[in-house]
Amino acid sequence: MKKGRGRTSRIRRRKLSRSSESRGGAFRDAHSFIHDVGTPDISSLLNESCKPEFIELKKWLKDRKFEDPNLIPARFPGTGRGLMSKTSLREGQVIISLPASCLLTTDTVIRSYLGAYIAKWQPPPSPLLALCTFLVAEKHAGTRSPWKPYLDILPKAYALPVCLEPKVVNLFPRPLKAKAREQRTRVQELFTSSRDFFSSLQPLFSEAVESIFSYSALLWAWCTVNTRSVYMKLRRRQCFSAEPDTCALAPYLDLLNHSPNVQVKAAFNEETRCYEIRAASSCRRHEEVFICYGPHDNQRLLLEYGFVSTRNPHACVYVSEGNFDEKMES
Template sequence: MGRGRTQRHRRRKHNFSRSLGSDSSFINLLKWMRRNGFHGTFLNPANFRDTGRGLMASNAIRSGDLLISLPENLLITTDTVMKSYLRELIIRNFPRLSPEQVLCTFLICERCRGRLSFWRYYILSLPKDFTTPVYFQDAELCLLPGTIRTRAFSEKEKIVEAYNQLEHFFSNVEAAFPEFRGLFTFDSFRWAWCVVNTRSVYMKREKSVHLSEDVDHYALAPLLDLLNHANSVEVQAAFNMTTKCYEIHTLTPCKKHSQVFIHYGPHDNVKLFLEYGFVLPKNDQNFVEIPFSKILKSMHELCRSKQDRSFLDWKVSFLESMDSLTKLTCSLDGVSWKLMTVMQILSMEQGERSAWKSILLGQSACSDRCAKMAAVSLKAILLNELEILKALPKVPEPVQEIYHGHIIKQLRNEQQEILERSVELLESG
């Protein structure tokens, strides 16, 4: 579905909107769209206090209503690029470019072409920067909790690698089109990368023999990409082969003059931050994942002999064979069943080995002794995670990038709340 937005200052305040109907960039965007087959919509661009830019309903919306219908010629896909001036260069390039790389290159070139670009008014409506991790300073990312920090740095490494892979292709484009010389900077690529990855809709396409084997599912959709995400709504979105339009139907009613939302998927705030650059104030999908490496380290410390360590390794091999070493989580509802079960197996004695599989599959329960040991060990692990979290450097006040600091603080506070609640539930057990 539509992707994330920049500067989404989500606050717990009364929501109000300011119409963007007089904003020249949106006036020109809508005029251009109508000239090219768009039949209009009852959704109007507006600026909302809690989400920033979004779309407001000019009429009451009922379940099943069509929110928006965009003709295929107003979608930017790899097909669009393969029909452009870049086609021959893409075909001749080896190794094959990915759909993301092709779309990023096209966006950079079209932004440079200005008035000559068919996509000019769409590009002018796009954000100038983003709040995904690739726009954070390293010092800012170091203020994040450990697992989030690792994933955020991984996102930065990924985009640098993608940019470096294009060095030869960018040189070829500049040689073929002198007007693009000096255009392909890292900053321009970062902007295009974030446009593609935060604002595209899902539209799976046939693989092109001229592109890499990566799945091609990106489509940039003018106006539609202003729709923001909420957990409480349901939509149906797909390309209609009959009308040749990308259509979104809502299954959730909406009042007149309210913001219209869509649903990107059941994402926690960490995923929303990493992929889209925003967080929700109260997200019931939030969880904290406990890395198995930390669990294993804690359990190794309890081993008193070589035999104990050997038996622990045997348990780990069993859990690995059952694909049970990942997605070990806790939430505001407490420790997940999977995490607790893994801890129970790690706490079992030699004589209980025959029950491992049935316990892991939920077919039987462990002994009271084992359950108690697992809870005690897990509580110690969670308390250690809390200590590490609280020991992180304080987010500076005032922060250089206010919204960056807002995201960092919220992610830290949410993790702390979940860990403290999980410990509390273990104690009351």
């Protein structure tokens, strides 16, 4: 007889199911139930670290002196792909410490084949444009790119308002609609104003630059930088415009999802030469590890990251002038 088919085990399963209901929390219920009846525990069901793209990424990170036995990529109900802790994390403990050699910053771009082209271009391109250009060029390089294992785990598409059909944006409340249109204008202007710069890169490619640096390629790169970079202030360089140079792409670390209810300390540590994130609250074993992207309301989360947070303590309602007058009159 197969294990767990008899009357006794049916009764035991019913009892377990009832006790997990009373503890509350859909995810925790699933955890206790699946664990108790002897099927694989939830951590192995969610685990994505055996996927070929993560195996490649781990090898790539190891070559750059980063190994983390504690965090594993996993897919969670509600938040999607993120990182899970194999052990419990104490308050104050370093969650992740990523060496500078893994970071993609404007320093990386300047040291690359793009450096000479950026240095001679007038007016100087912005640090954001430099990062986007590098991402598009490396993505185009495919298997020739040393960044391929990182590029392969990046989302293929984004859900920021700038990526949505205008008819969908039209359904947004008025204040959000205005912000979404501003965002679209900003990216379109970046594309239009960068065309000549992209043309100057033609000697680097055998294909026409117009087909490589298309609007959709720039949009993908712009969303990648805007949704995934960490704050890291770099020194001002003459070859860039005066906009702040504060974005660093941090492979693997950028798999951490947001929760408005956790606190973390994040910064580049000049002594260890690592970008470190330290937990300000504890986290249980086999649970998703969250960081906080900032005290953002849902409008800002949607505009900057393409999602909203349920039970967001920073949630607020935007009231436009016209809207306010209408409500006051009724």
